[in-house]
Structures are given as structure tokens and as C-alpha cells.
Amino acid sequence: MVKQIQHPALSFDNDFLKKLTTELSGEQQMWLSGFLYGISTKQGPAAVAAQAVTVPETAPLVKQATVVFGSQSGNSKGVARQLGERLEGTGWEVAVEDLADFSVKDLKKVKYLFVAVSTYGEGEPPAGAEEFHAALLSKRAPKLPDLKFAVLALGDRSYVNFCQTGVEFDERLAELGATRLADRVDCDVDFHDDADAWVEQIAQILAKENAAPQNGNGHIVNGFTTINGATSAAQPTYTRKNPYGAEVLEKIQLNGRGSVKETWHIELSIEGSGLTYEAGDALGIWPDNPDRLVGQILKKTGFDASQNVDYEGEMLSLGTVLKTKVELTNLTRDVLERHAEAGRFEKLKSLVADANALQEYVWGRDVLDLLNEFPHDYSATDFIRILRKLQPRLYSIASGGQAYPDEVHLTVGAVRYKTGRRKKEGAASTFLADRLAVGERVRVFIDKNEYFKLPQNGNTPIIMVGPGTGIAPFRAFLQDRVEREDEGPNWLFFGNPHFTTDFLYQTEWQKALKKGQLHRLNVAFSRDQEEKVYVQHKLLEKGEKVYEWLEQGAVIYVCGDKNRMAPDVRAAFKTIIEKYGGVSTAEAEARFKELVKNRRFLEDVY
Amino acid sequence: MSKKVSHVEKIKEKSNYLRGTLEESLRDEITGAIADDDTQLIKFHGSYQQADRDLDSERKRQKLEPLYSFMIRVRAPGGIVTAEQWRRLDDLADEYGNSGLKLTTRQAVQLHGILKKDLRPTIQGFNEVLMDSFAGCGDVNRNVMCNPNPYLSPIHEEVFETAGKISDYFTPKTSSYHEIWLDGKKIKSIDVVDDEPIYGKTYLPRKFKIAIAIPPHNDVDIYANDIGIIAIEKNGKLKGYNIAIGGGMGMTFGRPDTYPRLADDIGFVKPEKLIDVIGAIMMIQRDHGNREDRKLARMKYTIDKMGLNNFKKEIEKRVGFNFLPQEKYHFENNGDQYGWNKNLDGTHNITLFVEGGRVKNTEQYKLKEALRKIADVHPGDFRLTGNQNLMICRIPEKEKPIINGILAKYKVLPEQEKSGLRLNSIACVALNTCTLAMAESERYLPSLIDKLDQVLIKNNLEKDEIIIRMTGCPNGCGRPYLGEIGFVGRAIGLYNLYLGASFNGDRLNKLYKEMVDEKTILETLEPIIADYAKNRNKNERFGDFVIRKEYVLATTHGTNFYDN
Numbered sequence A: 001m002v003k004q005i006q007h008p009a010l011s012f013d014n015d016f017l018k019k020l021t022t023e024l025s026g027e028q029q030m031w032l033s034g035f036l037y038g039i040s041t042k043q044g045p046a047a048v049a050a051q052a053v054t055v056p057e058t059a060p061l062v063k064q065a066t067v068v069f070g071s072q073s074g075n076s077k078g079v080a081r082q083l084g085e086r087l088e089g090t091g092w093e094v095a096v097e098d099l100a101d102f103s104v105k106d107l108k109k110v111k112y113l114f115v116a117v118s119t120y121g122e123g124e125p126p127a128g129a130e131e132f133h134a135a136l137l138s139k140r141a142p143k144l145p146d147l148k149f150a151v152l153a154l155g156d157r158s159y160v161n162f163c164q165t166g167v168e169f170d171e172r173l174a175e176l177g178a179t180r181l182a183d184r185v186d187c188d189v190d191f192h193d194d195a196d197a198w199v200e201q202i203a204q205i206l207a208k209e210n211a212a213p214q215n216g217n218g219h220i221v222n223g224f225t226t227i228n229g230a231t232s233a234a235q236p237t238y239t240r241k242n243p244y245g246a247e248v249l250e251k252i253q254l255n256g257r258g259s260v261k262e263t264w265h266i267e268l269s270i271e272g273s274g275l276t277y278e279a280g281d282a283l284g285i286w287p288d289n290p291d292r293l294v295g296q297i298l299k300k301t302g303f304d305a306s307q308n309v310d311y312e313g314e315m316l317s318l319g320t321v322l323k324t325k326v327e328l329t330n331l332t333r334d335v336l337e338r339h340a341e342a343g344r345f346e347k348l349k350s351l352v353a354d355a356n357a358l359q360e361y362v363w364g365r366d367v368l369d370l371l372n373e374f375p376h377d378y379s380a381t382d383f384i385r386i387l388r389k390l391q392p393r394l395y396s397i398a399s400g401g402q403a404y405p406d407e408v409h410l411t412v413g414a415v416r417y418k419t420g421r422r423k424k425e426g427a428a429s430t431f432l433a434d435r436l437a438v439g440e441r442v443r444v445f446i447d448k449n450e451y452f453k454l455p456q457n458g459n460t461p462i463i464m465v466g467p468g469t470g471i472a473p474f475r476a477f478l479q480d481r482v483e484r485e486d487e488g489p490n491w492l493f494f495g496n497p498h499f500t501t502d503f504l505y506q507t508e509w510q511k512a513l514k515k516g517q518l519h520r521l522n523v524a525f526s527r528d529q530e531e532k533v534y535v536q537h538k539l540l541e542k543g544e545k546v547y548e549w550l551e552q553g554a555v556i557y558v559c560g561d562k563n564r565m566a567p568d569v570r571a572a573f574k575t576i577i578e579k580y581g582g583v584s585t586a587e588a589e590a591r592f593k594e595l596v597k598n599r600r601f602l603e604d605v606y
Numbered sequence B: 001m002s003k004k005v006s007h008v009e010k011i012k013e014k015s016n017y018l019r020g021t022l023e024e025s026l027r028d029e030i031t032g033a034i035a036d037d038d039t040q041l042i043k044f045h046g047s048y049q050q051a052d053r054d055l056d057s058e059r060k061r062q063k064l065e066p067l068y069s070f071m072i073r074v075r076a077p078g079g080i081v082t083a084e085q086w087r088r089l090d091d092l093a094d095e096y097g098n099s100g101l102k103l104t105t106r107q108a109v110q111l112h113g114i115l116k117k118d119l120r121p122t123i124q125g126f127n128e129v130l131m132d133s134f135a136g137c138g139d140v141n142r143n144v145m146c147n148p149n150p151y152l153s154p155i156h157e158e159v160f161e162t163a164g165k166i167s168d169y170f171t172p173k174t175s176s177y178h179e180i181w182l183d184g185k186k187i188k189s190i191d192v193v194d195d196e197p198i199y200g201k202t203y204l205p206r207k208f209k210i211a212i213a214i215p216p217h218n219d220v221d222i223y224a225n226d227i228g229i230i231a232i233e234k235n236g237k238l239k240g241y242n243i244a245i246g247g248g249m250g251m252t253f254g255r256p257d258t259y260p261r262l263a264d265d266i267g268f269v270k271p272e273k274l275i276d277v278i279g280a281i282m283m284i285q286r287d288h289g290n291r292e293d294r295k296l297a298r299m300k301y302t303i304d305k306m307g308l309n310n311f312k313k314e315i316e317k318r319v320g321f322n323f324l325p326q327e328k329y330h331f332e333n334n335g336d337q338y339g340w341n342k343n344l345d346g347t348h349n350i351t352l353f354v355e356g357g358r359v360k361n362t363e364q365y366k367l368k369e370a371l372r373k374i375a376d377v378h379p380g381d382f383r384l385t386g387n388q389n390l391m392i393c394r395i396p397e398k399e400k401p402i403i404n405g406i407l408a409k410y411k412v413l414p415e416q417e418k419s420g421l422r423l424n425s426i427a428c429v430a431l432n433t434c435t436l437a438m439a440e441s442e443r444y445l446p447s448l449i450d451k452l453d454q455v456l457i458k459n460n461l462e463k464d465e466i467i468i469r470m471t472g473c474p475n476g477c478g479r480p481y482l483g484e485i486g487f488v489g490r491a492i493g494l495y496n497l498y499l500g501a502s503f504n505g506d507r508l509n510k511l512y513k514e515m516v517d518e519k520t521i522l523e524t525l526e527p528i529i530a531d532y533a534k535n536r537n538k539n540e541r542f543g544d545f546v547i548r549k550e551y552v553l554a555t556t557h558g559t560n561f562y563d564n
Ligand code: SRM
Pocket: B048, B050, B071, B073, B103, B104, B105, B106, B107, B108, B109, B110, B136, B142, B143, B207, B209, B221, B224, B247, B248, B249, B250, B251, B298, B357, B388, B427, B428, B429, B430, B433, B434, B435, B436, B475, B476, B477, B478, B479
């Protein structure tokens, strides 16, 4: 070993070496050798590799493919990994990359590109893929004549901009001259079957492809290490398609009398189900539709609830289908399209074609509205065929998976509203609030969220911004921080209309503060004074301290309302960085982006 | 003294003249409550922390803290409230309170249900019309009571002024009230050095109450006070005052060393000596009162420990002169005289019965709105009686029809046509705001009287005046031990029944039955009332009758309250 130390900085005289070897006891020498070895390897495997291995001048004819994903809750990532695993042992060397760590310039080195990407917001890419997305769509994106690609788009058909990001990637890559290996596949929330088929299709296509050498050299293969060290949990037996019937243990309406809100705390048992979860995950709930709406639709159509119909190969009573198999409370584009087709409603057709008009139309309307506004005589079978399959709803889990391994708690805002003279209710939220009693069972599954997770390092400070039902995951976070004996400080921002009635989990926070488990709590009760005060105002008010925490490496979590709260909170953080970091608006913007990219600013908004 | 002083004494001591951590408590946005120690201090500022007790268990389940709010007791010296002040209180109750006003047994107005964040605006709100809540509660001298009836006596004006002077003289001098609630910053910057020349920094051992009455009306129940003052009139002039000391109602179940006690007459003083004498009495209590056990801290116990005579001698020693012999006087009643009457200056007053002292609007009865309408047009003032009732005073002759019109329109006048029992009823607040209540009182007594009225009607007694009083606990805020029929709450739905107080407030009643529910109450009282109807002497009062017929023994002094 000593001989190899030829570096000038490391040269020391023989006396020193002699001293070392004679004056140290055997035990000490042993220890020192271990210590020195430790130091040398700390320089990192890449550095060691770079020194030790000479890079071949010409790359061997390996078949190399790159799979990238843009994912928020982990679905796309899962599919990307699945593709990677599928191609193992097929002679293809595959790199699976997060778009957050991948730049458009890297594309020039890639020959085969497979994209799995989801869509968020109103047709926006997932946060991690924002930068790549912007670069790819910009004028400065490079031409990519040598690239072959295929896109899998994940999304949710109930959103107007269905699979928007996937569509944009697919079209833009083609525009830049790349060759489409397969038509884009758009997946609805129920994406597994389509995704499986796509993976298989790609595998078949690649099997027929002749390998072409990669451009450039020394492309480092990341393999399949998981991001952030997260472990992929063993696949539970209960899934979205095969949900677990969880017993309701407790139901509490959390808002005090006179509140304008109605928020339910619901405790479910998952004991013995084998289901596991972590703080930050969501629970999927399969609801029953509101009886009133089912009744109104039967009355409107004149159908008999007890008549049997064939629904996807099953003979069921029409009442059962309407109650448990199809969406009635929401209207989506696909339903409007089918209805327009069936009734030849030109007006409806043009509406569907106009994204903005469509969005406006579907908000606050349900299937009964559609039948009232565009009446059409269906047979019962035809009617249920135009409807969309019932979708499960997600709820952030409000209990810590470590603190409550056998239970799942939820914080559910009951959706009730009126249009004209009709009182309407959200399917799942009022299913939980009204139609499900303690002791009964509800079909559930765990919906993992890969990124909205506590920091691995327990000393990391965290700032949680969760107004309204957005508080849910933070109750879980705090429980698990305590359970893990994490020492990092916790800061919570909460808001709702009124202090006296809407301070969700107030006594729990008070206890946590007293015990020193929660270190700071700031609250914004919007309607308790003349001017409205929201969490973003409280953040700004405490801006200096918030910035201090950011400097100390705090991770920021935001949960709750997507449309108004989330953008305002983002803006507040940018202002704080600008003001207390003493930087320009542009610089603040850049630093904020950096936070997002480094997953230190995480959102779970809906 | 070897014994440890009570916790409240320590709080006062370190409070820096009633400041404590009130500022921080007000700023804490995570709770609607204030710090524990501050709950003691805020009383001196005229406010009590309470919670809506109806909702306690429900909210606990909802993971919400109790619905904390504050009661504020607004002082009305001598019970007088101008029309402008009334309008303001009416507004504040709507804006920040539970929208009702509570007229108290000590001629004050209470606002209930004020949230912590609204304390300042509320206090500033009535401060603007020159009202305050300072020393409304706490271990200091309280609002000095005085008969509200200006028409009754030529010396009323003078006596009324004296009451105001006593109040002012013994109001604490600390600037903390001003600083915390009104315009704190200004005062702080002058850096005032605070001081309490009379009280010292631990104030009195316990609350201290003074009332003045002009015979023959004892509607302020002077004997229930630490100092009862009887104004003596001679030929239309104020001659001086008889002084009685050592009254108090509060007692604690299971502690026979606590008892209600009426004040003892100790002699007569000239008007100009009055303040000195009061000061001396108060200072003896300051120096000798019990500061270890708050249950034994009222002056009544200090007197019984020292002996009445020794106490009297100590007063004389401190003031440097002797009491003159007591002047003769006679009290006829301790209730209110309802209806219209005329003042010496030709203006009119009307005294209205306000059940439980609660001014609010319900579907059936919009008393609050009616009084607001009157306050909008009325040039005179309002006066609060010691029986939770209300007078509209100094109404010019030509305004009388207008006031009558409003009262008729809002059905306030028919409300005056009630049984003699109801018109002589008092019920303390109790549930849902009073933290100490063990049973209902204000919310329950009206329905109990409905049932008793049936018994009275059967016996042709519905017009007879009988004093009935109820409290939700033994503290005695509705002076239940001075009821010819008294109820003191033991537990939800259960009361101790007391009988035999006098009609003019000079004799305590006695326990007749313990822990009775409504059914037993009715079964017990029915035969006694029937007996009374049949066998009473001419003009014999119910309270006297039950003693003559030996339903109970007469209580002749607080110290024999428990003797049967
Ligand atoms: C509002 C009022 C009763 C009413 O319905 O009118 C009242 C209400 C309360 N009284 Fe009183 N007292 C009221 C007159 C009285 C009287 C009658 C009197 O002074 O003529 C008494 C009996 C006389 C006496 O002082 O002995 C009285 C003896 C008490 C006591 C017992 C004192 C004692 O020495 O044992 C307490 C408890 C305490 O001080 O510890 C008390 C305490 C209370 C409190 C503040 C409860 C508390 O300490 O938390 C009650 C607030 C209830 C609420 O929700 O408003 N209150 N209290 C009266 C307000 C008077 C005022 O304007 O200042």
C-alpha cells in the first residue's frame, strides 16, 4: 500500500514511517490501517472507478436504451422500472432515469428513449419534470434525428387535459425529428393493464431492433437503484383492483357547531390485511353513489332498479350498477362524447372540442344534469355503457404508519353543494360521511406516494403547510417523527375559516407543542377578521424565520387546495427567498426551482 | 404566620400590579384560553374566562378545546346606564358577545361569550361611552350598590353620589387596565411606576362588597355585603349612616366552617366620616383576613374569628373616634316595585321585570329589541336594580305614551302581569357559562315557577309576593339564603331546598330538604303552600309562616345556619 502513495502531497520521510510502525502497538497499527483504508474509499466509487479503470476508446456494441419517467406519486416511475426489469437479460442495457435528473442535452447521447410521464395541475407536467419539459418544448431544443422513442402517458380521464404532458412529449419528440417506435398509449387512473401491455409491446419491438452503437462514450449506467433510498415495498395482496374491506372504527365530525365546514375524521382498521403504509401515502376508497342521485336518475329515465343488466360480463341489477359501478356525480369528456354521439347533440360536440368551455361545463354538473339538458332515450344497457367506470377517490392518510400500523385515519371534507334547486353531494366524501356507519366495511387500497415522505435524515427540519383537509398528512408526519424519535424541528402552518369551529385536531397540536414534539405552529383563520388571512400571509409574516429554516436545510411540504392555495404558497416562498436571501426576483425564482428539483419543496395538492 | 399563602396570593404578588402574562396570553393564537395564572388576574379587570359547558364533551370528542370565551362585567355606578351607553352595550353584545345582556344581582351588566381576540375591541367599545369593567371582580372593593329609585327619597341624589365616591375612592390605582386594554403603548412609554397606596400589591384577601340602602327599601340586600350602609334621613336631610359589617352568602358544601352570614349593625357615623370608616374596615380585613384558605378569606370569617366587638374596637382605634349609637330604621322589603311612578321633578319611571336578568330576543319575546327601540328615543336613563330588573327613568310626561307604545308593541307590558312569586324571583347565571355551576338555575327556574304557579293558583295565592331564589351552586350569587324559598344546586337536577328567610332581607333561611328533584320539590311545597293559604295570619309572610308553623327553625345568625 505504502508504495503506491506516490503523490507529492503524500510523500513523507522514512523517519515518520518508522515512527509510525515502531511506536504504535500492534493493535494501534491495525486500527490505523483500517482508518486509512476508510479514508481512501470515502473519495467515492466514481472517483475510484475513474482512476482504476481505463475507459475503452470505442464502445462495445451493447444495445443501450434509456427509460425516463416524470412522476409525482410514483405510478410512472413504477412503469419505467417495470420496463427496465422486463428488458433485463434480453441483451439490452437499460438506464432508468428520473426526468428531474435528466437534461435535454443528454438526449443527444441516447438512441432509444422510452418515456413514462404523468400529468398534473391543469395539464402540467409533474414537478420533477418541469425543467425538462420546458427545455424540450423550447425553440432551443436540439434536433433528434437519431432518436427512436415511445411514450406512455399516465393521467386521469376526469381531467379536461387528459394526459397532456404525455401528448406534448410525444408530439414534440416527433417534431424534433425522432422516430416513433410505437403509438403513444394514454392511460386512465386504472393504468395497470394498459401499462403492462405497453411494456410488453416495447419489449417485443426491441427484440426485433438491431442494436446500434451509442453515441459518445462511457455512458454510466445507473442500474435500478431506487431513488432516495426508498425501498420498494412488497406488493400487497390487496390492491386497487382487489381492495381490502376495512372496518370503520370511529367517525368524528371535527368542526364545531355553526361551522360552514364539515370535516370528518375517520378511523379504519387494516389489521391483519397485510397492508402497510408510510406517512405521506394516500388511501384509495371505492365509494357507493348517493342514493338520492341514483333514485333521481331512475326516475328521470323510467328504468326499473331491479331489472338485470349485463355490465362487463356480469349480470347485475340496474340499481346495483348505478350505485356501485359507474360515475354519476362527475361528468367527463368521454361520457359527453358518447352521449353527444348517441343523441347527435351538435352543441355538446362543440363543447367537448373547446377545453375551456368543457371545463366550465363539467364543474358542478352530474349525469342527471346531462340527461336533463340533453335528453335522449336509451335502453338501460346502452345507458350504462355510455357512463364512465366508477373511480376510487384518494385521501391523504392522516395517521403515521409507524404510530398506527393497524389503522388508517382520514380527514375528509364532505362535498355538498347546490346548483339551482338541486342539492348535490360528492360520491366518496358523503359515502364516508353519511352512508357508512361504524362497524361497516369500506373497500380500500394503499396508494403509495414515493416523494411526499419524511426526510430520511431525522435531523432535517421540516415545514408543513396544510390548510383545510391539507392537514391530514401532517398529522401522520408528526406522529411518525415522534415514533422515529427524529430530532429535527417541526413547523406547521394551518388555516381554515374560523378559530373556534375549524381548528382541525386542535387539542392534538396543543399537546404536541407542550411536549416539544411540534416546535412551531402558526394558524390563519381567514374569516375571523375583516381582511382575509391565509397560510401564505402567515408564512410571509414569519418569513425571516422561514428563511432561516430553509438555510438550515428544511424540507417544505404543502398539502391541500391545488387551485388557489398552492400557487399562493409557492409565491410566498419565492418572496421569502427574495426578501431574506437578498436576491433578485429571477434569482429567487431559480433558487425556488432548485428547491423543487432537489425535492425540498414537495406538494401533495388536489 | 407559618402557614403557606394560597396560590392566588402568589399570583397577585408576582403579577406586577395585575399584569401577569396577560399580554402574551392575548397574543397566543393557538388557544382561546389565557394562561392559568392569568385567569385569576383577568378577574380584577372585570372579566372571567369561561367555556360553553353545554359543548364541553362534544368538543372534546371533536379534538377541539372547550369553547372558551369571556364574560365581562361592565360597571354601572349606582346601576345607572345612559341611553347612549345602553345602545353601545346592545351593539357590543351583538357584535362580539352571545347577543344577550345579563343584568346582575349587583346592578351591573354582563356580556357573555366574548372571544379572546374580541376582548380588546369590546372593552374599548364601552370605554368610548365612558364605561369600564375595572375591578368588576377580583380581590378588591366591587361596584358599590345603591337603591336605584330616585323618586323614593329627597336624599337619594346625595346618597347616590356617595356610592359613586366610595367606588372611585377604592378603585385600584394600577394603570394595568388602561395599558392592557385601551392604549397600552402610550402609557408604557411614560414608564409609569405603579403603586397601590390603599391595597398594596397583594390587594385584599378576597372580594369586598359594599351596598347602601335608603329605608324602607332594601332592594340591594345590604346585609349580604361585607359592609351594609343604611342611610338615615331626618326631615328630608341626610343625617348619617348606620354601618353593618360581615355579610356574605358564599359557603361550600361539606365545609361547615363556611356559612352564609348577614351583616351585623355596629353603630352610626356622620356622613363626612363615612369614607374613613370604610377605609379602616377594609384595611383591617386587608391585614387580618385569611390569605391561606380562600374559602375562609371573606371578612365575615375575619370578624367571627376576632369577635365582632374586638373588630369594632379595632375600627375605632384606626379612625380615632367611636361609633355613635345605631339610629332606628325599618326595612319593608328587598324586592322591586314594578310599574310606573313619578319623580319629585315630575318625570316618570317604569320598573320592568326581567326574568333572570336576561335581556335577549327569542321568537316569542323580543325584550332586547324593545329596549333598544326605547334607548333610540329615550332622553333619560336606565337603572339596574339589585334584583336583576330594569328601570327606565326620568321619562318626561309627553314621552310616556311613546315608551308605553313600544312596551306594548313588544309585549313587554303583559310580561309584567305575572304571579307574585315570579316577580320576586332571582336566578343566578349558572349553566352554561358559569364554571362553578353544579346545576341549572337561570335556564330552569322559569319552568319550575310555571309549575309552582299552578299550585299557587289552586290556593288563590298567585298575586301574593313570595321571594323565591335559585342558584346553581352554594356560592350564593342570587342570594338564595335570603329567599323565603331558596334552591341551591347540588348536581344536575338536584337541589337543596331552604325555607324561612324574611321578606325584607334581614333573616337567613334554613335547610329544609336536601337533594330534591323537581318531583319532590313540588310534592314538598304543595302542602306547605296549601297550609299557608289556609292558616296564615293577616299579612303574615311565607317566610315567617314556615317558622311559626315549625317547618324550619329561624336562623338568627350565620353561625347557626346549620343548626336544626
Ligand atoms: C352575575 C352574578 C349572578 C347573577 O346572576 O346576577 C354572579 C355571577 C358569578 N359569580 Fe357571583 N355573581 C353575582 C353576584 C354575587 C353575589 C350577590 C351579591 O353580591 O349581592 C354573591 C353573594 C354575596 C357574596 O359575595 O358573598 C356572589 C358570590 C359569589 C361567590 C362566593 C363568594 C364567597 O365569598 O364565597 C363566587 C365564587 C368565588 O368568589 O370564589 C362567585 C363567583 C361568580 C362567578 C364569577 C363564577 C366564577 O367565579 O367563575 C359567576 C359568573 C357566572 C356567569 O357566567 O356570569 N360569586 N356573587 C352576580 C354579579 C354581580 C355583579 O354585578 O358584580
